[in-house]
Amino acid sequence: MELITWPDERLRRVADVIDVFDKALREQASKLEAVMRAGPAAVGIAAPQVGWLQRLVIVDVTARKGTNNGLLILLNPEIVQWQGSVIGREGCLSVPEYTGNVVRAAELVIEAQDLYGESCRYEASGFEARVIQHELDHLDGLLFTDRIVSRRSDLFLRQGGA
Amino acid sequence: MAEHWFMLTVVGRDRAGIVAQLAQTLFRAGADFGEASMLRLGGNFTIMLMVHFPAGEHSLAESIKAVAEHLQLRVHIDPIDSHLHENEAADVVVSISGADQAGIVAGVTTRLAAVGLDILNLDSTVAGSEASPVYVMRIEGRAREGIEALEPVIAELQREGLDAVLHPVDMLIA
Ligand SMILES: [Zn+2]
Numbered sequence: 001m002e003l004i005t006w007p008d009e010r011l012r013r014v015a016d017v018i019d020v021f022d023k024a025l026r027e028q029a030s031k032l033e034a035v036m037r038a039g040p041a042a043v044g045i046a047a048p049q050v051g052w053l054q055r056l057v058i059v060d061v062t063a064r065k066g067t068n069n070g071l072l073i074l075l076n077p078e079i080v081q082w083q084g085s086v087i088g089r090e091g092c093l094s095v096p097e098y099t100g101n102v103v104r105a106a107e108l109v110i111e112a113q114d115l116y117g118e119s120c121r122y123e124a125s126g127f128e129a130r131v132i133q134h135e136l137d138h139l140d141g142l143l144f145t146d147r148i149v150s151r152r153s154d155l156f157l158r159q160g161g162a
Numbered sequence: 163m164a165e166h167w168f169m170l171t172v173v174g175r176d177r178a179g180i181v182a183q184l185a186q187t188l189f190r191a192g193a194d195f196g197e198a199s200m201l202r203l204g205g206n207f208t209i210m211l212m213v214h215f216p217a218g219e220h221s222l223a224e225s226i227k228a229v230a231e232h233l234q235l236r237v238h239i240d241p242i243d244s245h246l247h248e249n250e251a252a253d254v255v256v257s258i259s260g261a262d263q264a265g266i267v268a269g270v271t272t273r274l275a276a277v278g279l280d281i282l283n284l285d286s287t288v289a290g291s292e293a294s295p296v297y298v299m300r301i302e303g304r305a306r307e308g309i310e311a312l313e314p315v316i317a318e319l320q321r322e323g324l325d326a327v328l329h330p331v332d333m334l335i336a
Binding site for chain 2: 045
């Protein structure tokens with residue numbers, strides 16, 4: 001299992017819903033986690049980043065300060081509530097040599113399934129919430145580069161009280 | 163491809179279609195583009211563009227002369243070393259705003275540099291009304307001696323009545 005990088009068109013596809021929760025899926029997920037751990041300081045990965053076009057993401061911000069949900073493996077995740085907005089710097093394992101400022105929701109509630117198909121629900125904020133949104137975008141064929149705001153618009157957002 | 167790179171600076175009154183006409187002209191003349199920054203500053207068109215042009219500086223100048231005259235643009239060309247993708251990542255953002263006062267840029271940047279901030283990007287604008295302007299500046303940089311080293315300067319700026327905020331850049335790679 002290997003990372004694919006932009007402009008590989010698989011990064012632009014909408015990933016399929018997972019409806020079989022078997023051992024093969026769990027093995028595949030642990031391989032995906034290994035790819036994430038091999039990346040330089042990566043805090044998340046989505047299945048499409050290795051060309052696996054199903055709705056599964058892994059997020060782990062436990063190395064960062066602040067509260068978080070630990071290692072998250074989310075299948076068929078959906079954001080069901082969100083509020084606030086924050087601007088933060090992002091880069092992507094799939095888009096080397098490029099970073100930019102992106103606006104994300106500051107807090108969110110997410111519903112998903114685990115590797116056994118059980119429903120789960122998490123609240124996330126700050127850095128973890130930003131990572132979750134970055135990963136969910138991958139499931140819909142979106143990259144952070146689609147959402148970059150310029151430094152100048154950042155100035156004006158701040159002026160506008162955002 | 164490290165040779166034959168030029169920094170092309172173009173300034174003029176803003177009007178529709180400048181970038182497109184400029185880019186078309188350069189492209190047809192055989193130029194490759196590197197990094198670019200186009201901004202409108204106070205209603206003026208400005209662009210700085212890295213151009214790879216093997217035919218050389220004189221030929222580059224000749225190739226855009228007509229379009230520059232037509233659009234009433236002033237053009238400046240400097241030979242440069244190209245180092246694409248060697249932009250250092252910022253680890254801190256400083257946002258400052260306050261009543262418009264002469265010397266704010268100079269004062270703030272000088273004091274931050276003295277405590278180890280390498281400034282990588284700076285944007286500023288004047289907001290507020292004409293009667294009570296507010297100067298807004300955003301600096302991205304790398305704190306060579308750590309972000310804590312900048313804190314006393316930020317506190318000092320706040321005491322002087324500026325709204326000064328220091329944000330570590332919480333870079334997310336995922
Ligand atoms: Zn990514």
